[in-house]
Amino acid sequence: MADHTLDAKGLNCPLPILKARKALKEVPAGGTLEILATDPGAVADFQAFCRQTGNELVEHSQDDSVYRFLIRHTAA
Amino acid sequence: MSSEAQAVSSEISEAPVAAPETKSMSIIVTKGSLDWAYPPFILATTAAAMGLPVTMFFTFYGLPLLLKKLDLQLTAAGNPAMKMPMMGAHMGLPNILTAIPGVDAACSKMMKNLMNKKGVASIEDLRELAIEADVRMIACQMTMDLFEYSLDDMIEGPELGGAATYIECATQADINLFI
Numbered sequence: 001m002a003d004h005t006l007d008a009k010g011l012n013c014p015l016p017i018l019k020a021r022k023a024l025k026e027v028p029a030g031g032t033l034e035i036l037a038t039d040p041g042a043v044a045d046f047q048a049f050c051r052q053t054g055n056e057l058v059e060h061s062q063d064d065s066v067y068r069f070l071i072r073h074t075a076a
Numbered sequence: 077m078s079s080e081a082q083a084v085s086s087e088i089s090e091a092p093v094a095a096p097e098t099k100s101m102s103i104i105v106t107k108g109s110l111d112w113a114y115p116p117f118i119l120a121t122t123a124a125a126m127g128l129p130v131t132m133f134f135t136f137y138g139l140p141l142l143l144k145k146l147d148l149q150l151t152a153a154g155n156p157a158m159k160m161p162m163m164g165a166h167m168g169l170p171n172i173l174t175a176i177p178g179v180d181a182a183c184s185k186m187m188k189n190l191m192n193k194k195g196v197a198s199i200e201d202l203r204e205l206a207i208e209a210d211v212r213m214i215a216c217q218m219t220m221d222l223f224e225y226s227l228d229d230m231i232e233g234p235e236l237g238g239a240a241t242y243i244e245c246a247t248q249a250d251i252n253l254f255i
Binding site: 011012014015017018020021039049053 | 118121122125126127194195196197205
């Protein structure tokens with residue numbers, strides 16, 4: 001179970017990333033943020049976001065048209 | 077380290093100049109139509125979200141994107157790629173029709189409705205997010221003078237600068253874009 005959940009369904013690029021960045025600031029170090037999105041571009045974008053920022057993309061999955069990402073807050 | 081030296085180093089770390097290992101980005105924003113306003117604001121906000129210090133330099137027709145009240149328009153004239161999804165097809169507009177009064181306004185309204193429907197942020201929202209993310213904004217002084225704007229016309233936050241201000245920033249940035 002994630003510490004925080006962000007519902008970014010229906011939002012288009014770059015809003016899921018921008019909102020995730022904001023939400024991640026509220027997650028304590030080591031905590032996790034779950035993001036739900038419907039933007040197919042978010043799949044590649046969250047991987048790039050995590051590589052660049054040093055946060056850990058613990059898992060990502062898809063349920064119908066909803067993508068789920070779990071990010072561990074491991075960077076500043 | 078003496079407390080004085082510590083104070084100095086903490087000041088340095090807070091300066092907008094990137095540390096050597098941090099990548100940074102600058103964007104020259106030269107266009108102010110609804111469609112052309114998107115790339116610079118999308119890239120600036122995303123780069124800032126990814127930890128890059130970002131500077132936007134607003135010049136010529138990009139400068140009005142800093143005005144307090146935005147009413148962004150687009151024109152279909154001379155843009156054969158502008159085809160909107162409509163009734164299952166993609167419809168463009170012949171140049172001659174784009175000259176009819178009201179057509180550009182109608183196209184702009186359609187585009188804004190479409191963006192809203194598709195969950196695309198407004199330029200006003202992206203601009204607000206850029207300011208929140210401490211994106212540095214420079215208003216080109218020459219353009220301010222040329223088009224007779226003052227800082228009072230602009231949102232709070234932009235500083236005034238010229239080509240040399242931008243070049244100094246660009247020499248320190250890893251990514252420099254002209255849009």
